[in-house]
Amino acid sequence: MSGEHTLPYGLAEYGVEFRRIPTNGITLNVAEAGDGPPVFLLHGFPECWATWGPQIKWFVDHGYTAVAPEMRGHGESDAPSAVEAYDTVELAADVVGLFDAYEQDEGVVIGHDWGAIVAWHTAWLHPDRVKGVGGMSVPWFGRGDTDILTALEEQMEGRYFYIIDFQRDEVVEALNEDIDRSLRTMLTGESDAFGTDDPNADFLDTLTVPERAPEFMPEDFLTYIATRYEINGFGPAINWYRNYRRTWERTEGKDSTITVPAMYLMGSEDWTNIYAQRIGLDMNEQCSDLRVSETVEAGHWLGQEKPDWTNRHILTFLETVGHHGEST
Structure with a gap:
């Protein structure tokens, strides 16, 4: 089914x-390209596997296998109905199952946005299974003294903030009314995340x-990504935002430091x-072995906006952990 739609970025x-890959009690739909050592690429919200288009092409050209799953609840991957099925402990276990499917005792995983949160959790909860972890556009906040949602509610002091708003079912209903418009608004729009005083604002x-x-959000990508959200709507993806407290409770007593080689x-x-x-x-x-840490003048959609810069630093990181591509 995935192949029936024109793939963006000339992919x-x-x-x-x-490939349909069973993992952690569900099945994920996984985009794969190239030959050589696999690198697992985790998308965030509102994204899809093809968000990694500029990186997938680069990995193929440099002798790697790019493995970009449609994450739990997205696209043609399984989308359990229960909200609690989307806590980050489970999402990280999904990734470990992918490592198993690709016969990786230690996998290299890179995530963007929510995918970064999942990548960080994979390295945190399963350090013996991670050769190297990369987080893009979201740092590792650690477990903290309280969960992130509670912390944000306290910090915002009644002002609007989208993560708090995403706890309401009405947000999902509004996004699903016109999926194409919703995605285009989120992926091309600009926002001052801290500048809205009205607590009842419409997201x-x-x-x-x-x-x-913007040029880095080409029409073929914007058209394609809508096909991924038309399958299950925004509900399963928004459920990721509804498990901060559950994830925090499930990880009680665990030290927050990321100990595996890391890139930020x-x-x-x-x-x-x-x-x-x-x-x-x-x-x-936050990370005891932070090998690459770089910032560039750009917004949130880093791998698409600054692909050459991003790819160059990923290569540097892969070399530091001895994850070398096969010569092409």
Whole structure:
């Protein structure tokens, strides 16, 4: 089914194939391309496997196998109905199951946005299974003294914030009314994440959409990604946001430090970067073996906006952990 739609970024020329892979009690639909050591690429929200298009082409050209799953609840992957099926402990276990399927005793995993959170959790909860972890656009906040949702509710002091808003079913209903419009608004719009005083604001209305989409969000990608969300709507993806407390409770007593080799890439204009600075987050304290840590002038969609910069730093990181591509 995935192949019936025209793939963006010219990915059809790179031999992308789809596999159905059982893992952690569900089945994921996984895009795969290339030959050589696998690198697991985890997308976030509202994204899809093809978000990694500029990286997939680069991996193929450099002798790696790019493995980009449609994450739990997305696209043609299984989408359990229970909200609690989407806590980050389970999402990390999904990734370990993919390592098994690709016969990787230790996998290299890189995530963007929510995919970064899952990648960090995979390295945190299963350090013996991770050769190297990369987080893009979202740092590792650790477990903290309280869960992230509670912390945000306290910090926002009644002001609007989308993560808090995403706890309401009405948000899912609004996003599902016009999936194409919702995705285009989120992927091309701009927002001051901390600038909306109205606690009852409409999420999509908080975003300012330009007359023309930025070049790094090409039309073929925007058209394709809508086909991925038309399958299950936004409900399963939003459930990821509804398990902060559950994940926090399930990881009680565990030290927060990431101990495996790590990479952290960030855009200077990204709200998560601004937020991390405001709370004084130091990734060198969060990760005991942070080998690559770089920031570039960019927004949130880092791998698409700055593909050459991103790919170059990924290569540096892969070399530091001895994960070398096969010569092409």
